[in-house]
Amino acid sequence: MTFTITENSLVKDIVNELPKTSDVFKKNRIDFCCGGNIPLSLAVAQNGLIMDNLLDELKVVFEKYENTEKDVEVWTDSDSNTIIDHVISNYHRVSEEELMNLSPYVTKVSRVHGDNHPELLKVNELFYEFKKELIEHMEKEEAIVFPLIKQLADGTVENREEAINMIVELEKEHDHAGEILRQIREVTSDFELPLDACGTYRLVYARLEALEGLTFMHVHLENNILFPRYIA
Numbered sequence: 001m002t003f004t005i006t007e008n009s010l011v012k013d014i015v016n017e018l019p020k021t022s023d024v025f026k027k028n029r030i031d032f033c034c035g036g037n038i039p040l041s042l043a044v045a046q047n048g049l050i051m052d053n054l055l056d057e058l059k060v061v062f063e064k065y066e067n068t069e070k071d072v073e074v075w076t077d078s079d080s081n082t083i084i085d086h087v088i089s090n091y092h093r094v095s096e097e098e099l100m101n102l103s104p105y106v107t108k109v110s111r112v113h114g115d116n117h118p119e120l121l122k123v124n125e126l127f128y129e130f131k132k133e134l135i136e137h138m139e140k141e142e143a144i145v146f147p148l149i150k151q152l153a154d155g156t157v158e159n160r161e162e163a164i165n166m167i168v169e170l171e172k173e174h175d176h177a178g179e180i181l182r183q184i185r186e187v188t189s190d191f192e193l194p195l196d197a198c199g200t201y202r203l204v205y206a207r208l209e210a211l212e213g214l215t216f217m218h219v220h221l222e223n224n225i226l227f228p229r230y231i232a
Contacts, residue, residue: 003062007051011043012036012224014058016076022220024057026213029190033219034178076225080153083226084146091218092138098214099131102207109204117194122187127208130180134215137173145170152230167227174219181212 005014015022015032025032030043044051078086110124145166151157152164185191191205 003059005040005055005058005062007041007044007055008039010036011038011040012220014040015220016224018062019075019217020061020064021058022213022217024054024061026216028054028057031178033216033223034175036220036224080149080226080229083221084149087218087221087226088142088146091214091221092142095134095138095211095214095218098207098211099135102204102211103128103131105200105204105207109201113198113201116196119187123184123204123208126180126184126187130177130184133173133180134177137170137177141170149226149230164231167231171223171227174223177215178219181215184208185212 011025011030011032015025015036022032025043028049029047040054041051043049044054106124106127110120114121114124145163148157148163148166152160157163188205188208191209193202193205197205
């Protein structure tokens with residue numbers, strides 16, 4: 001296929017077509033999930049980037065991954081049940097495990113290094129706020145909202161307005177989770193490590209950044225692919 005991304009392409013549409021481009025947007029601090037409904041030109045302007053450089057980065061990803069990404073079953077052409085099952089298996093379960101495993105490291109680093117690096121105390125606070133909210137959010141999706149979406153899909157939902165309102169509520173929760181992640185990135189100066197960072201310190205920053213990427217893709221699948229099928 002021909003590389004068709006231009007300055008007028010919407011950020012969310014680029015990620016829908018080629019999910020691996022999310023790495024490029026994440027690297028350049030472009031929000032492709034909650035704020036993805038803007039043209040590339042505006043994203044470039046907002047972040048002080050150079051359009052030609054960004055297009056070159058996107059083209060590299062296109063040439064490398066275009067064929068393989070077409071094999072991914074869960075994107076715009078998939079039915080809602082398939083997307084929901086994929087989100088649960090690949091984002092909910094993975095996020096739960098990572099939140100559980102990362103917690104003691106975040107606590108340890110803030111305790112050991114918090115006196116010299118007080119920003120770690122804020123990271124600890126934000127991480128546990130994020131953990132609590134995301135776990136509750138995923139539980140609500142699985143127990144209540146995803147079953148309603150499946151009923152919307154097959155036309156068996158009893159109260160359509162109530163179901164849509166719950167989807168809108170999920171989007172608001174996504175926005176808040178994104179704000180917590182933004183604060184973590186800001187507090188850590190884009191996960192920049194100090195000279196005296198130990199191995200655990202480095203591990204925490206690397207895994208927090210990976211958790212951010214995992215959450216962005218989770219939100220993207222829902223906000224930009226699944227939810228728009230049922231809300232205007």
